[in-house]
Amino acid sequence: MPTNLLKKYPELLEIMHLSENQRTESLRNIFNRDIENNPDFKFRTKQIRPVFIDGAATMGNLFNHLTREEIEEVKPDGTKFTKRIFEKDRSMRLHWIKFHIEEHKKDNVEIFSVIERDFKKRKDVTITYIYDLEQQYVIVLEPQNSGRDYYLLSAYYLNRDYGTKKMKKKLNKKLPDVY
Numbered sequence: 001m002p003t004n005l006l007k008k009y010p011e012l013l014e015i016m017h018l019s020e021n022q023r024t025e026s027l028r029n030i031f032n033r034d035i036e037n038n039p040d041f042k043f044r045t046k047q048i049r050p051v052f053i054d055g056a057a058t059m060g061n062l063f064n065h066l067t068r069e070e071i072e073e074v075k076p077d078g079t080k081f082t083k084r085i086f087e088k089d090r091s092m093r094l095h096w097i098k099f100h101i102e103e104h105k106k107d108n109v110e111i112f113s114v115i116e117r118d119f120k121k122r123k124d125v126t127i128t129y130i131y132d133l134e135q136q137y138v139i140v141l142e143p144q145n146s147g148r149d150y151y152l153l154s155a156y157y158l159n160r161d162y163g164t165k166k167m168k169k170k171l172n173k174k175l176p177d178v179y
Contacts, residue, residue, distance in 0.1 A: 005029060009099040010135060012092040020086075027091055031063050034098035035152075043101050043128075043141060043150055044178075051142070051151040066155055067091040089157040093137060097155045100130045100139050108134040112174035113143075126179045127153070131167055138167065143179045 004013045036059045050062035068084035110131040118125045130139040136158040141150040
């Protein structure tokens with residue numbers, strides 16, 4: 001477990017042999033070091049903050065979002081609901097977030113902003129992507145309205161067939177500047 005703290009990009013964290021509690025502890029140690037307890041967790045001088053999830057902007061919510069994916073399930077009565085479950089691909093790359101936020105990788109990385117529709121807010125929002133083309137890894141940031149900080153929305157490995165195609169479409173709509 002402690003060896004995960006020594007892992008560097010592009011190595012993957014070794015978590016699949018661990019029990020659920022050990023895995024969570026190992027991932028939480030990485031998260032605490034790189035994000036929660038890191039006062040310099042900034043992208044281009046702007047502080048990165050947790051996004052509001054379920055009405056609260058907590059580091060616990062952010063940790064869950066960065067290590068779990070949302071799935072939709074159906075109850076026996078036919079009603080749909082969503083829940084978050086452990087997602088190995090994004091979890092094994094948790095330590096890549098800080099590496100990319102600090103822009104250590106210069107080649108095969110696209111950093112760009114696009115305007116997208118936020119259907120929950122019912123308005124257009126600017127989203128900034130850090131897209132590692134070589135490793136097929138994406139970090140999603142949203143500039144705060146003040147323009148002084150960012151919200152960390154997500155970070156994930158493009159492990160779905162449509163992922164790369166979706167990112168190419170976003171690249172085609174990129175804004176001239178990064179926001």
